[in-house]
Amino acid sequence: MSMRKTLALAVSAAVMSTAATAGGHLPFSKDDTRFSWDSLTPFESMDLSGQEIRFDGPWISGDEENLRNVLAYFEQATGAKVQYNGSNDFEQLVLVDMKAGNSPNLAAWPQPGTVAELAAQGELVALRDSVSDAVLNSYSAGQSWADLGTYAGPSGADDMYGLAYNVNLKSLVWYVPENFEEAGYEIPQTMEELISLTDQIVDDGGTPWCIGLESGGATGWPATDWIEDIMLRTQPKSVYDQWVSNEIPFNDPRIVNAIETFGFFALNDDYVDGTADSLASIFFGDSPNGMFTSPAKCYMHRQASFIPAFFDEAYKDKVGTDVDFFYFPAYAGKDLGKPVLGGGTLITMMNESEAAHVFMDYLTSPIAHEIWMAGNGFLTPHSGANLEAYSSDVLRKQGEIFLNATTFGFDASDLMPGAVGAGSFWTGMVDYTNGKSAQQVADEIQASWDAIK
């Protein structure tokens, strides 16, 4: 994924939050019972005034406003100052800074793959035990989130370097309920039902899917999410993990099969709006809008939780009524439970300071999650955070999908090294929709992986 998906996330709140207020104020009063104010108390007794924390991240616009609210409560409690720098060229810029010896104290990475590389290079500071303990104890499925942030340092010893904060949910299928109603379609509960619904729509003269892969320099990433979702639904999690670490090569039959399953949906001209070989030209943010035309160009769109930011103006605020989502179902015939694919950012420390360590502790407190939950574009696995804080039922419903998940898979392309996960995997998917065979594409991706070993 990445940069582009982060952009997508970033723009989401920008567009959704109608109240474009100046960031960094304190929007919620302490009388508001949706928030766990007591978790802020330990920080109020600290005095960090005069200390500055530089924090670089990918969030801009509306997301930035929400983050600044989170920062504002910390600043007010401790007296420290958090200097946040958001950019959608964040990854490149922070590397420029890092190489120049000018790293920020903290940086938020949408790609754990990069975090692994940086940890090995000794560019990251291991987080304190208080942070890893908090993740283990208060994140649901804490071990998997702790593992996600744990990498080998320069000495080869494992340490926790990244704290997962702000996650998103990818296993969603968006649809227009009234269109379903009008045609008499039911929400599929299994993958088998989803496939037969797909055929049913074609039989009725409609087009089931809208898929768009164009995303400028990151074109292809939406297809990688499809592959990952399918991997989780056709193979056990252990296989998924080995695929991510390349213990199972990319051109293994199990992965080729997942690519072909994506092809079953995407490469059938009857199934997709447009033609299969034009998918790479459709801007991913435009593609869902095919559901909203009259007549509808398609009935369903598989995309992550941030996509409403790209909906047509008339639908942006109508999630839950005029447009809704269901869980991208699992195969009934395979005993793999209900897997969920997600992504998220890892906050790392690049430049150590006491205030930065305290801030990381703050980020593990429920209040730091609830403030953003009350904004937009934020999901969290923090079980201590009050679900009431979510600003809408939609987010709450997505939160539930998280909780019901039996398996959680983190976006594989984000975990892979940049040259693969943000390179050949993307371009391979474009090649696949343009007519190359799944085997050939998988071989090429594996070759690019070998090249950086």
Next chain:
Amino acid sequence: MSKPAQRTLPRLAAGAALTCLVILWVIPTLGLLVSSVRDKDALAQSGWWTAMSDSTQTVFERTEHPDTQIETEQGWVLEGRLEIGATGYDILRFGGSQRDPAAGAVGETVTLKNGNQLTVNADGSYRFVSPEKPWKGSRGKRIFFSYAQPPEFTLENYQEVLTKGRLGQAFINTLTVTIPATVIPVLMAAFAAYAFSWMPFRGRDWLFAGVIGLLVVPLQTSLVPLLRLYSDVGNFFGFEAKGYVGVWMAHTGFGLPLAIYLMRNYMKSLPKDLIECARVDGASHFEVFVKIVLPLSVPALASFTIFQFLWVWNDLLVALVFLGQAEDQIVLTAQLRALLGTRGSNWEILTSGAFITIILPLIVFFSLQRFFVRGLVAGSVK
């Protein structure tokens, strides 16, 4: 060039060819300009060259709430008037299902698959009849229709990019970067160019050859070593490595080779006698430079000033690396690129955003074009 009578025919052909070329050159920018003031729905659904004609839109509106239904002999009836009726736009066709949104012409009655009957009149009034069973649901039913939207021009797009798109602040930031980063190198280069043209000193030609050599160094290679230097110096003196001063200095360094090169070529072409006479009369080089050469070099100075202004204003890379990306430092090009990444095909945002970034350079350019051309020519035509 002389123009004898026999050249009339070629002259006509030349005029036609020139017209074609100019049209080719202008069309892309014209498209941008026209699109930036078009209504965004129209923009997304029809080419900008059709901006002056009606565009057909197919949308839906909802009926009144099912609670308002009346039971009649024909069945349960929902009645009301679509909002489109009040706008005076022509309703073309209508339908009661998204699959067939253009089932009937205005005034007709359409029977849907489920037996319901829908009538929509030209004034937007509708009558939706369900013969079998009462209307249910918590919201009004959808009535689809297409209508002709007359051409509409708006400045809303600009308002949106200036406020939500942060372009207003970025505009100021860019000015803050551009003006000093233009003036400083021009002055510095003027002195150096004078020395290179009229002051004899050891190694002068070699040094100048070196300056020409530096013309071709890609500035990308300089970024990291410089930023490293900045942060060392910054840490030592306790200030931020990224900031306006650093950008000004960087642009100065990167702009100098061309500035010195152009201005030296120009100054060298000034009459030798003029300078030598002044020197013989006892004027120091400093005086000669300030009182004689500088005033005579205004065209070259102006030309390079414009050149540097355009270069700095339009720069993306240097600003990305040497400035923070927060609101107080982000420049127009960086902000526009951000829009390009996140608003992919929201052309109304992109086109008006792009226009804001190019408007000032265009003004500067058109008002000072004469100087620009004169100085450039003096620097490069032999």
Next chain:
Amino acid sequence: MSEHITSAIIAIAIGVFGILAYFWISNALLDGFIGRSKRANKEVLREQIRPWLFVGPALFFLFLYLVYPVFETLWLSFKDENSSQFVGFDNYLWLFKDPEFHTTLRNNVLWLLVVPTLSTLFGLVIAVLADRSRWGTLAKSLIFMPMAISFVGASVIWKFVYHYNGEGDVQIGILNALMVALGAEPQFWLSVPFWNNLLLMIILVWIQTGFAMVILGAALRGVPEETIEAAIIDGANELQIFFKITIPQIMPTVVVVWTTIAILVLKVFDIVLAMTNGQWETQVLANLMYDWMFRGAGDFGRGSAIAIVLMLSVVPIMIWNIRRFRQEELGR
């Protein structure tokens, strides 16, 4: 915002007056100190020092911002990804085996051939045509205008021109609308290898033609009337005059224009970054370098090696440029 403007104004004042003060004070000091000394050769000494006062600041900046980084980059190109270990020529060896690098080199050669040539050609044609048209001045202004537009701005403009809507939809990009009008299939142009390179190049040609036109226009006006008159009397037609007399006369300027644009082409980065980011086989050296330096965890060794290749490829033009300068000096 207003404090922003104030600080900008103060900064401008400091910058401008600082420079002026430096030149004025240093000259005054030189005159004062040496003027008072009793040495016989004080005038000579003064005139030996003064040039360095004039060129000093410029040389300082040039050294710091351009010379030193080049050597630093060269050094880094022999080290590994985080510049901690010396790896010799490994980065270069890798580079020359990398298939993406081959595509990139091919593209750069294409850019280098196509853009300067087309810009010069169009510039010359327009300069000639505009000279004999009544609205030539206006025409030249319009052609020159893209010079003022940033690469990013130009990318937006052209992305809109090349825009593609799915088949069957109304095409709002003018290129595809034309294709449809002519009965051809619309295309997602930026993803069509080879052609997409050409389409990116057109953007730079569009920007640079104005530059070529202006310089060549001036050169054309510098062609002596007498030679043309003489040719007309000899019965030469217009084309003959153009190719046999005008072109040879302005050849040196054509070469200057060509090389100036060629240098720019090698540094081109923004257009590719904004339009395709190097996908679909449109990568160029400058963008590839940026990519390697700052993608994933960044690889400075490889990035620097690409930078060095980029610089080496410009060296012939640089040497040629310096030699031309030295010949001119002799000619003066």
